[in-house]
Structures are given as C-alpha cells and as structure tokens.
Amino acid sequence: xxxxxxxxxxxxxxxxxxxxxxxxxxxxxxxxxxxxxxxxxxxxxxxxxxxxxxxxxxxxxxxxxxxxxxxxxxxxxxxxxxxxxxxxxxxxxxxxxxxxxxxxxxxxxxxxxxxxxxxxxxxxxxxxxxxxxxxxxxxxxxxxxxxxxxxxxxxxxxxxxxxxxxxxxxxxxxxxxxxxxxxxxxxxxxxxxxxxxxxxxxxxxxxxxxxxxxxxxxxxxxxxxxxxxxxxxxxxxxxxxxxxxxxxxxxxxxxxxxxxxxxxxxxxxxxxxxxxxxxxxxxxxxxxxxxxxxxxxxxxxxxxxxxxxxxxx
Amino acid sequence: xxxxxxxxxxxxxxxxxxxxxxxxxxxxxxxxxxxxxxxxxxxxxxxxxxxxxxxxxxxxxxxxxxxxxxxxxxxxxxxxxxxxxxxxxxxxxxxxxxxxxxxxxxxxxxxxxxxxxxxxxxxxxxxxxxxxxxxxxxxxxxxxxxxxxxxxxxxxxxxxxxxxxxxxxxxxxxxxxxxxxxxxxxxxxxxxxxxxxxxxxxxxxxxxxxxxxxxxxxxxxxxxxxxxxxxxxxxxxxxxxxxxxxxxxxxxxxxxxxxxxxxxxxxxxxxxxxxxxx
Numbered sequence: 001x002x003x004x005x006x007x008x009x010x011x012x013x014x015x016x017x018x019x020x021x022x023x024x025x026x027x028x029x030x031x032x033x034x035x036x037x038x039x040x041x042x043x044x045x046x047x048x049x050x051x052x053x054x055x056x057x058x059x060x061x062x063x064x065x066x067x068x069x070x071x072x073x074x075x076x077x078x079x080x081x082x083x084x085x086x087x088x089x090x091x092x093x094x095x096x097x098x099x100x101x102x103x104x105x106x107x108x109x110x111x112x113x114x115x116x117x118x119x120x121x122x123x124x125x126x127x128x129x130x131x132x133x134x135x136x137x138x139x140x141x142x143x144x145x146x147x148x149x150x151x152x153x154x155x156x157x158x159x160x161x162x163x164x165x166x167x168x169x170x171x172x173x174x175x176x177x178x179x180x181x182x183x184x185x186x187x188x189x190x191x192x193x194x195x196x197x198x199x200x201x202x203x204x205x206x207x208x209x210x211x212x213x214x215x216x217x218x219x220x221x222x223x224x225x226x227x228x229x230x231x232x233x234x235x236x237x238x239x240x241x242x243x244x245x246x247x248x249x250x251x252x253x254x255x256x257x258x259x260x261x262x263x264x265x266x267x268x269x270x271x272x273x274x275x276x277x278x279x280x281x282x283x284x285x286x287x288x289x290x291x292x293x294x295x296x297x298x299x300x301x302x303x304x305x306x307x308x309x310x311x312x313x
Numbered sequence: 314x315x316x317x318x319x320x321x322x323x324x325x326x327x328x329x330x331x332x333x334x335x336x337x338x339x340x341x342x343x344x345x346x347x348x349x350x351x352x353x354x355x356x357x358x359x360x361x362x363x364x365x366x367x368x369x370x371x372x373x374x375x376x377x378x379x380x381x382x383x384x385x386x387x388x389x390x391x392x393x394x395x396x397x398x399x400x401x402x403x404x405x406x407x408x409x410x411x412x413x414x415x416x417x418x419x420x421x422x423x424x425x426x427x428x429x430x431x432x433x434x435x436x437x438x439x440x441x442x443x444x445x446x447x448x449x450x451x452x453x454x455x456x457x458x459x460x461x462x463x464x465x466x467x468x469x470x471x472x473x474x475x476x477x478x479x480x481x482x483x484x485x486x487x488x489x490x491x492x493x494x495x496x497x498x499x500x501x502x503x504x505x506x507x508x509x510x511x512x513x514x515x516x517x518x519x520x521x522x523x524x525x526x527x528x529x530x531x532x533x534x535x536x537x538x539x540x541x542x543x544x545x546x547x548x549x550x551x552x553x554x555x556x557x558x559x560x561x562x563x564x565x566x567x568x569x570x571x572x573x574x575x576x577x578x579x580x581x582x583x584x585x586x587x588x589x590x591x
Contacts, residue, residue: 023416029494030417037408038423040464041430048438048445055440062444120327127577128334131341134573134580136523138541139565142548143344146355146555154343157358187340192584199585248436251525255545269436276440277530285440293437300432 049293055286062280069283076287085263086288089271092178096267097246099182100189105238108193109231113223115194116201126198130191137188137251144184145171145256171256177265181252189245193238200234201227240303244296268292341566348372348559355555372560375551381535383564386543393458393539394521400463401517402510409472409506410498414484424473430466436526443530457531458539462521468513471586475509476502512583515576522569540565 056076060069080086115125132140147155148170159167168176204227212222250269253259259266259274266274268288276285335342346362347355349369354361376383411417412424442461443452451457479502487497503510525541532538538546544565551557573580 026415026494027417030411030415030420033407033411033415033494033498034417034420034423036404037464037466037469038426040404041427041466044442044445044461044464045430045433045438045466048441049433051441051444052438114326114330118323118326119330120323123577125330125334126581127574128338130577130581131338131570131573134519134523134569135341136525136541136544136562136565136569138523138525138544139562140340142544142558142562143340146347146559147340147343149356152356154356154358154360157356161358187337195581195584244434248434250436251541254529255525255548272436272439273530277443282440282444289437289440293434296434297432 052286052289055283056290058283058286060281060283062282072283076284077291079284080287080291085266086268086271086291088263089259089266089268092265093247093249093267095178096182096185096249097243099179100186100246101239101242104186104190104193105235105242108190108238109197109228109235111190112194112197112201113227116198117219126191126195129194132188133191135188138255140188141184141252141255144180148180172261174261174264177257177261181249181256181265184252185246185249189242193242196234196238197231200231204230236303240300243299243303247292247296247299268295344559344562344566347556348563350556352554352556355559368556372556375554375557376547376560376564381543381546381550383540383543383547383561385536386538386540387564389455389537390522390539393455393462394518397459397462397521398514398518400459401465401468402514404463405465405468405513406472406476406503406506406510407498408469409476410502412469412473413477414479414481414502415494427466427469431470439526439530446531452531453533453537454531455537458524458527461527461531462524465517468517471513472506472509475506479505508579511576512579512586515572515579516583518572519569519580 057071057073058069059072059075111129115122119125147153150156150167150169150172153170155170156167168180170176170180173180208226208230209222212226217225248269249267250273253265253267253270254273257265259270269292272285272288272292275281275288342362343360346360346364349367349372350361350364351366351368354364354366354368408427412420412427446452446457446461451460483501483505484497487501492500522539523541524539525545528539528542529545532542535546544561547558547561551561
C-alpha cells in the first residue's frame with residue numbers, strides 16, 4: 001500500500017462513486033492486461049505439460065489417429081529402464097553435464113577474474129569470448145564438422161603433424177563423438193559463464209580489495225578470500241542453470257551426429273525427438289519428456305536444499 | 314576497477330589475452346577464410362588463412378543464387394523473428410504492467426503462477442504442442458512457430474521487475490489528466506521502459522533467429538524454412554562442398570554478429586540480469 005493509494009483515496013474522497021468505479025475499472029484492466037500472457041501460458045505450456053503426463057500412460061502411434069490411443073498404465077516407464085538407448089542417453093547426459101559444467105565454470109571464473117582485475121580493454125574481451133554464444137548453433141556446428149573431418153580436417157592434420165599417427169575420428173567415432181560435441185559446447189558457453197561471473201564480480205565493493213591491498217594481500221589471496229566467497233550466489237545460480245541447460249542439449253547432436261554413430265552421442269532430448277517425431281510413438285516420447293522434467297526438478301531441488309543448508313550454518 | 318597507472322604486468326597479460334582470444338575465435342576465422350576458397354584449397358595444410366585462389370563469388374552464387382536461395386531462408390527468418398519479437402514485447406509488457414501497477418483480485422496468485430511456469434522445460438511439452446498444432450491445422454505454417462514463441466513468463470517477469478521500479482507519481486499525474494489505463498500503458502509505461510524493452514527485444518530476436526528445434530518440429534516445406542533449417546537443407550545438398558557450407562554459415566552468423574557488435578551493451582546486460590536461456 002503505497003502513497004498511490006493515499007493519493008487515490010484523497011482524490012476520490014470528495015466523490016465515493018468515482019472511487020469505486022475507478023477501482024472496478026482497475027480490476028477489469030488488470031485482467032485484460034494479464035489475460036493474453038496467462039491464456040497463452042496455460043494453453044501452450046501448462047496444458048501441454050499435463051497432457052504429456054496423461055499421454056505418458058498411453059500407447060499411441062500418431063499415424064493411427066486419435067482413435068488409436070490405448071492406456072497402458074506404467075508400461076512406458078517400465079520400458080524406459082529396459083530401453084538401452086534411453087539408458088545410454090541418460091548416461092551420456094550425466095557425462096555431458098559433468099564434463100562441461102564444472103570445467104566451463106572453472107575456466108570462466110578464472111578468465112572473468114583476470115578480465116575484471118588485470119586487463120585493459122575489458123569490453124573487447126567480453127565481446128570476443130561471447131561471440132560463439134550468440135552465433136547460430138547450427139552454423140557453428142557446420143564449421144566444427146569441417147574442422148573435425150577425420151582425414152582432411154585441420155584438427156587431425158595438426159595432430160598427425162604432431163606425431164599422432166592415428167588420431168580419433170571425432171564425430172564419426174563411437175568413442176569420441178560425445179567428447180567432440182562436448183568440446184564445441186564448452187567453446188560455445190564459456191563466454192556466457194564469463195559474462196555472468198563478471199556481472200557478479202562488478203557487484204563486489206571495491207573497498208574490500210583496497211583494504212586487502214593495504215593489509216598486503218596478494219592477488220591470489222584476494223581472489224580466494226574476497227572474490228570466491230562473495231561470488232557464492234552467482235556460482236550457485238550458474239551451477240543450476242548451466243546444469244539444466246546442459247540436460248537440454250539437442251541442436252548440436254541433431255545436426256552433427258543424429259545421436260550416433262550407433263547411439264554413442266544420444267541424449268534424452270534426442271531420444272524424445274527420435275521416438276516422438278521420427279517414430280511417432282507419442283506415449284513413449286511423453287514418458288521420456290516427464291523423465292526429463294523430473295530430473296530437472298530433482299537437480300533444482302537438490303541444489304536448493306544444499307544451498308539453504310549452507311545459508312543456515 | 315579503475316586502472317589509474319599503467320602496470321607493465323597487466324599490459325603483458327592483456328597482450329597474452331589478446332592472443333588467447335584470437336586462438337579462441339580461430340574456428341570462425343577458419344570459416345571466413347574457407348568461405349572464400351576453392352573446394353581443393355579448403356583442406357590444404359598448413360592452413361592458408363588468406364586464400365591463394367579466390368573463389369568467393371562462385372561460393373556466394375551457390376548460396377544465394379542456387380535453385381534454393383539462402384535469401385528465401387533469410388526472408389522467413391526475418392519475418393518470424395520480427396513478428397515474434399514485437400508480439401513478445403507487447404504481451405510481456407502488458408503482463409508486466411498488470412503485475413506491477415494494477416491492483417486486481419488474484420494478482421499474487423497469477424504472479425506465483427508465472428514464476429512456476431518458468432520451471433517448465435520446453436522439451437517436456439513438445440509432443441502435446443505438436444499434436445495441438447496439427448489438430449489446429451497450423452502444422453507447417455509460420456503461424457505455428459510464432460504462436461509457440463510469443464508467450465514468455467520469463468520476459469514478463471523481467472518487465473514486471475523493471476516496471477515496479479517506475480514511480481507511481483507519473484502514472485498518477487496522467488490519470489489526473491484523465492488518461493485511462495490503456496493510455497497510461499501506451500504513453501507512459503512503454504516509453505519509460507525503453508531500456509528493458511530494448512534488452513528483451515534483442516535477446517528474443519537472437520533466440521528466435523537461432524532457434525532450430527522449433528522449426529525442425531513444426532515445418533516441413535522447404536519454402537518455409539528458417540536459416541537453421543536452411544543450413545540443414547544445405548548440409549544435405551552440399552555436405553561435401555565445404556566452401557559453400559562455410560559461405561552459408563557466414564550468411565547465418567553475420568547479421569546477428571553485426572547486431573551484437575552494435576548493441577553489445579544491451580545484449581550483455583540482458584544476459585547478465587536474467588541469465589536464463591530458453
């Protein structure tokens with residue numbers, strides 16, 4: 001209840017009738033202004049989420065039309081755990097997150113600290129490292145596909161020149177396809193991590209560093225004793241959002257490997273795509289969608305719980 | 314930090330970083346140089362960073378003047394990105410205005426609903442949305458893509474936060490002059506929210522321009538393809554012609570890169586305040 005209410009009351013006290021009609025008009029206006037967004041989100045986000053829960057208990061091949069829907073209880077979820085491709089996808093998702101998130105955060109925080117504290121032309125470096133992040137993932141994927149070419153690509157030519165006679169075949173190599181995609185992903189999101197860390201660092205009061213300098217603290221001590229602890233919330237935020245985004249990786253995999261060779265680079269969202277939009281098994285794809293949704297909820301709640309415990313200590 | 318006097322160690326570090334960032338961007342330099350080469354020279358090793366034999370015009374023609382021109386994909390992408398961005402700004406700022414400045418029954422509930430909506434991953438709703446679009450007869454239309462992209466609890470939240478910081482005095486003054494809620498919204502809220510509208514607009518534009526998953530699921534006719542789908546089309550068509558592919562990549566990246574370099578402050582700020590993608 002702000003000054004606004006008081007102003008409104010005093011303005012309307014002369015005429016109670018206008019006050020009430022104004023209030024009613026505001027009520028009405030509120031709903032009109034919020035309506036498009038709320039209707040859109042309920043219709044295109046909440047309703048689909050709940051529908052996919054219902055669908056996840058059915059067997060339905062879209063090709064058969066609406067009449068082909070058949071409830072099959074928890075069969076889809078039972079099948080998930082017997083589906084080698086889904087289990088591989090799950091494993092790849094975990095590897096992917098574990099291999100990209102901590103590493104980019106570590107490199108990101110170090111580069112951000114150096115850019116923030118030591119470098120001239122900060123904007124230049126921010127922009128330079130951020131460029132891959134704003135580029136079309138598909139266009140970037142096309143570039144890396146050429147770089148990764150097994151026999152003629154510059155990367156393997158370099159490796160062979162360095163004396164590695166039999167370099168990995170990267171995207172077409174079952175043992176390296178996922179790693180090759182992780183490398184592109186790391187390259188793409190590093191700039192994002194740097195930007196978020198820099199935003200966090202710019203909120204740390206300069207006086208703290210001044211005081212530390214007077215006490216004779218070295219740059220590394222300042223980083224460990226001031227920057228790191230005060231970046232706690234930023235780091236926490238980045239850890240959650242980056243983990244969640246890495247769970248959703250799809251574009252690179254669809255464009256570069258279609259999950260292959262032999263499912264070696266498949267991930268959950270790719271499996272959802274394959275089951276739902278190539279095989280039209282809508283029920284099974286919905287069960288996978290819910291598995292993904294629950295995993296994301298789990299990550300969020302675990303991180304929130306550990307975080308709140310830390311705050312209480 | 315203000316660097317008042319020049320420290321030699323920092324100068325050296327800056328130079329090292331400059332070298333590092335050139336290395337970091339090498340894949341993009343490779344793309345640029347390959348887009349101007351003949352197919353034979355693309356693979357020459359050590360890499361010819363400056364092409365010996367220029368083939369820029371032929372590659373350009375293959376991308377822009379072939380049977381299927383990249384220009385078509387461009388027009389589709391521009392159309393979808395512009396309409397989606399404008400609609401998102403309008404819908405989200407209306408919601409932001411209602412949630413920050415209008416008192417109505419259920420506002421607190423709607424606000425928490427919006428926060429909860431931010432948790433729903435798009436990928437978990439793909440299947441039903443695809444079915445809905447098919448049932449509505451919108452499959453393989455641009456309308457489907459636009460409709461899927463214009464409702465965002467995230468942007469509404471950002472706009473709500475910004476608008477809540479606008480002083481009520483200005484709105485009061487307008488109201489005393491007899492302006493209704495629509496005039497207040499249009500003539501006062503929107504102009505005062507310009508900085509955040511610019512940020513939201515550019516970020517939404519970038520996401521829409523780069524979106525691959527949405528068009529992949531909703532479109533099937535080549536003539537409707539956006540740039541990322543066009544890239545896939547080219548890959549299937551010219552997969553082995555790397556120089557042509559690199560020319561297409563350059564074409565896909567350049568407009569956004571130019572936009573980003575021109576508005577880097579807004580983009581970086583926008584990413585930093587929200588920091589959630591997708």
